[in-house]
Amino acid sequence: MAGYKPVAIQTYPILGEKITQDTLYWNNYKTPVQIKEFGAVSKVDFSPQPPYNYAVTASSRIHIYGRYSQEPIKTFSRFKDTAYCATFRQDGKLLVAGSEDGGVQLFDISGRAPLRQFEGHTKAVHTVDFTADKYHVVSGADDYTVKLWDIPNSKAILTFKEHSDYVRCGCASKLNPDLFVTGSYDHTVKMFDTRTNESVISVEHGQPVESVLLFPSGGLLVSAGGRYVKVWDMLKGGQLLVSLKNHHKTVTCLYLSSSGQRLLSGSLDRKVKIYSTASYKVVHSFDYAASILSLALAHEDETIVVGMTNGILSVKHRKSEAKKDASSRKRRPAYRTFIKGKNYTKQRDDISITRPSKKHLELYDRDLKNFRISKALDRVLEPEITIKTPEITVSIIKELNRRGVLANALAGRDEKELSRILNFLIRNLSQPRFAPVLINVAEIIIDIYLPVIGQSPVVDKKFLLLQGLVEKEIDYQRELLETLGMMEMLFATTTTKESTFLLEHKSDGLLGKKIES
């Protein structure tokens, strides 16, 4: 009593990488632009303000690039030694950088000479950052100290000497001007409060810490060191939330996507992994040519910039989304058509009549429903179906065969239609999942059109092509069988060896027993 059942289209699993929302999102970037720097790119930082320029620290220079420029629009090169960690202020006007000689320099983006120089560290300063109130700078150095500088009078306000090894990374809170964290090679990450003169929370990472990151809310802390990325809940006093071990070399950099939903980590194993911050599962990963030292995402994830040890800067831009034509869309009924009578409640005397919902049928299904078999076959032999979704064509052919009318549907075709079917056969006959159905079709066609062969050069050519294809396939199968035979022989020899080895072992045991007795 049920209605017409549409033909079941055989679906096949898509092999290879699974397509998820994340893969679609993260693959939607253009091919990377490669920029050669003078040395290993130790830090990339995007200006938080438009036009979202980025500062690249490599060797003793800091280059500022525009979003789409391949040449630096500005260069700071007044460093005697290697520069480290060029970082923009929140308003994008100032830039701070540390250097190998222990100095910290503050630059105006528009100027060239340093505005301020903070002297006080005795060894290389690897990390600097602005605090949330914009008037202070935090720096960590290889002399195990962390200093808080006042920008106006370029004096050190506070010095923390709690770390017992190099301080190589740090991050200031975006919300609280008094809080910042630093990570050190003494395996600890410490959170400092400028109001208390000492660290408030200290967590043990277990490996030398290469990078730290605070979530925008300040509640979660991410630390990277060794092969591990660890997430800490700061509101619970630094409890370990999750430990991730997805890289097989040291993780060097961390970054948070602009939505805060995804965490990116770059590593010396030349991979960038993307985690979901809800489940902390890897959802995607990128491969790069060399070990990754630094990583940054532009506003709205528009650009991914990765700096590598070989001095190559890889810049990937998001593909601009094709704008859909508003005009081409069909005009829909007005909104009031849909809401009409929506809030009408059923009255007591009303008799509700439900109209049976009309099931949508594909065109070929409509033809099959009305037993128009040749037309149904014509429809699925349209090029758009045969090329994009050959499984639909094959399913319809299978259905026609099940109905016992395949020969009728194939018969009575002219040169053009026949060559279309033969084209489809040539394209798909050798595919193992379609082969059983299509071989049958080929047999039927040969049976039907054998008497008229030689009348059309086009069709004859197609037949010859098909013949060649079948011969090639047979050869291929034979080769496969030969290989299989060889492999079986190899397997057989290995198993016999094992058994003989076992026998020897046994005989040894027997011998041993004999000797004992």
Place this chain on the structure above:
Amino acid sequence: MEEEESLRVVRCGGSELNFRRAVFSADSKYIFCVSGDFVKVYSTATEECVHILHGHSKLVTGVQPNPNNHLQLYSCSLDGTIKLWDYLDGILIKTFVVGHKLHALFTVAHAEDSVFVTINKEKPDVFQLVSVKLPKSSSQEIEAKEVSFVLDYINQSPKCIAFGNEGEYVAAARDFYLSVYFFKKKTTSRFTLSSSKNKKHAKNDFTCVACHPKEDCIASGHRDGKIRLWRNFDDDKKYTYTCLHWHHDMVMDLAFSVTGTSLLSGGRESVLVEWRDATEKNKEFLPRLGATIEHISVSPAGDLFCTSHSDNKIIVIHRNLEASAIIQGLVKDRNIFTGLLIDPRTSALVLNGKPGHLQFYSLQSDKQLYNLDIIQQEYINDSDLIQIELTKAAFDCQGNWLATVEQRQEKETELELQMKLWAYNKKTQGFVLNTRVGMPHEDHITALCFCKAEKSENPTLVTASKDGHFKVWILTDDSDIYRKAFGWTCDFVGSYHKYQATNCCFSEDGSLLAVSFEEIVTIWDSETWELKCTFCQRAGKIRHLCFGRLTCSKYLLGATENDFLCCWNLLSCELEWSTKLNVKVMETDPNSENIAAIAQSSVGSDLFVFKPSEPRPLYIQKTISREEVHWGVFVPRDVPESFTSEAYQWLNRSQFYFLTKSQSLLTFSAKSPEEKLTPTSKQLLAEESLPTTPFYFILGKHRQQQDETLNDSSGNELVQLPLTENIPAISELLHTPAHVLPSASFLCSMFINSLLLSKETKSAEEIPDDVDMEEERKSDDSDEENDFTEKIQDTDTIDLGEDILHQLSKSEEKELRKLRKVDYSWIAAL
């Protein structure tokens, strides 16, 4: 317990409903159909079986309403009797003994005291239509021997005989002839189709005949799909016929509508065709009725049609060609490949049903629960086609998973196989397709079984195939952060020296898997899938394999094709015992250690029930059926029986059902036949569940309104007498017969007391409250009718007992108090 003495084999699961045309009652409320030895009365509105008329001792072959009394029904049977029934009460009124085997029954309105029946004399294939005079007599059983001959050499089927124009003539068809007998002239005309004379294999022989109710017109259906309309047939020379052709296959049945304006026809296409005005152009169709239409009948009132189908189904169809009810019996149309299964959730019997479907049949209520569409493809009704067959099915132990295998083999090399796994969805209470595996094996799948261990956390399925492999399938979690997904994947592939795998079976605790490879049984550890040991008896291929249960779980049983039943001990890995027995069916009881084996002998099938640990069988019954038994199953009982005798104890916890070659479902019963019959108390239920008609809406509403106004007025009176119906004492008094009651003087005081208000005056307050509720609801419903609702609200305030006190005048208040005082004094006096 006398009836325990003999264990009888009884038929169950209903018989064919489509054997003969179903017949409507005069008011189209009921439909009668023959079903085995019974006549079943169904309600056309609710599809419920209202009565089962039992009395015939053999197959009932015809049923007709009594033309002189439309509350009565004639039925005839192969036992040679015609019975007259009152179908409303389900009572047998009279039995007329004719003596011959009766094959069909016809009644004609003007022939008051005689009916027409088809009998066969002497030769097996020669049938006669005779009229039987039914003598009037008051006795229950009457001999009706007054038989007068009407037509000879006719077709056995009642479809080929039709009475026309209020019984003036009768038309009968056989092979290529149409004979018409005129009662007044007492002459027979015979017409032959012209084309049939010269062609040897002509396909235009008659299949059915119908007569126009008003005009002299006969419609005949033919095997080539044509319908011929014969006119002027009272003249041998001048007769004419016109042809209607739509069916591409045999016309199975024809029927004229009551007025004769349209002709209905049906056939293998399972499309009901309505020909309007007997022309080829005006056709209406009702397609996709599911199976071949076997019979068509029309209700005397003309508002309903009904079609009987080959899948044991009757569809009641409205005049405008809309199906209104389906009466479905156990589908027995086709081969049973899946065997008998039990759905653990509903404990329904599950087997092949409609093409491509599994049917779930409740044995308790003898009713089909539902059909599960497995193949999900359009069914093309054509005899030459090779259809996809549903060959195997299995449930897991809780009924959460169902595995099915379907196959289609057109040529030797072209095998299409598909395995589907269905998950039970609690929300929709049905099975939902979870995983589809195309070509799970390279050859036919011979066995399919789930691991039935209760504790197993991961469902496991094993398939064995002729390609020499068995595969283990497990449920795997494929879910990630985007979606939740569970699917079945292949976990292990095992084989044994390229022999064909024929059976597979899990032990009760799920720790061992036994797979038989032709003559050899292999035992595998289900944890590591290691081959543990093999058994070989060299006694032919293994046909059945099963583990013992409970205390006998150390035994493995195998039945071979060379008629051996072997029992191996799994602890010692040795043959425990073996015996020569041609076992066709071997089933384990899920509730005990018992194993039932049905063996084929030259006379019939024998049943043996035994425990693997004991050398002697518990129970033996020879020749349970003359035919070969194909399948059997133990069905756990809801309520355990308590047979005391040793021989029947195996039936205490489970019932054993089996299916024979001719697809009759049989079981064992120790009860006498009378006890087994269902009481006819269902009738009342059916009456109540009849649908509400427009009249009900009008009258029912009117009555409700009356009630409401009554309540309103009583509410205004404030002091309300309790409703007499609510008091048990009064209702008891009124419903007890007068002759058993005590004297009126004794009852008087009791009666008066019961009418008094109770101490809390509970009833008086509660009832107006209820009314309020109703009124409020009503006011919610009708927002627009503002003035109306206001009125109601006015009455609301009056209704409320407490509010009223403020509004009452002082004199009324006084009266009230007085009344209350009086009340209390009364109660105190009591």
